[in-house]
Amino acid sequence: MKRLSLKNKNQPSIPEIRADIIAVDLDGVLAEYTEWKGPEFIGKSIPKMLERVKKWLKEDKEVVIFTARIGTKECVPYIEKWLEQNGIGGLRITNVKEREFIEFWDDRAIQIIPNTGERVDGKED
Numbered sequence: 396m397k398r399l400s401l402k403n404k405n406q407p408s409i410p411e412i413r414a415d416i417i418a419v420d421l422d423g424v425l426a427e428y429t430e431w432k433g434p435e436f437i438g439k440s441i442p443k444m445l446e447r448v449k450k451w452l453k454e455d456k457e458v459v460i461f462t463a464r465i466g467t468k469e470c471v472p473y474i475e476k477w478l479e480q481n482g483i484g485g486l487r488i489t490n491v492k493e494r495e496f497i498e499f500w501d502d503r504a505i506q507i508i509p510n511t512g513e514r515v516d517g518k519e520d
């Protein structure tokens with residue numbers, strides 16, 4: 396596990412910053428999703444993805460929930476409850492892309508070969 400530490404003897408209270416974080420979308424990735432039904436409705440968990448996240452956590456990897464839902468503040472308690480009910484409570488929730496993210500798991504992303512503009516899947520637009 397690579398970690399950056401800002402801790403030194405002059406600033407002992409600065410927390411350790413993780414350098415390798417996996418960002419996971421909620422709707423359509425961790426939870427079944429068809430259409431927006433309101434902040435209180437989050438679909439059933441998707442077992443394969445949920446188990447993958449639990450495995451990462453056992454391996455001491457840091458996982459964050461990366462979801463547009465958090466743009467609506469009233470959504471946060473529902474997301475936290477859903478995570479708790481599915482055995483991954485306490486994960487950080489964000490909608491901000493961070494430099495420390497090494498992977499995005501998302502159902503809408505199109506992966507691009509770095510510095511080329513070319514799609515990894517080889518398809519044309």
Ligand SMILES: [Mg+2]
Nearest residue numbers: 420422423502
């Ligand atoms: Mg999604």
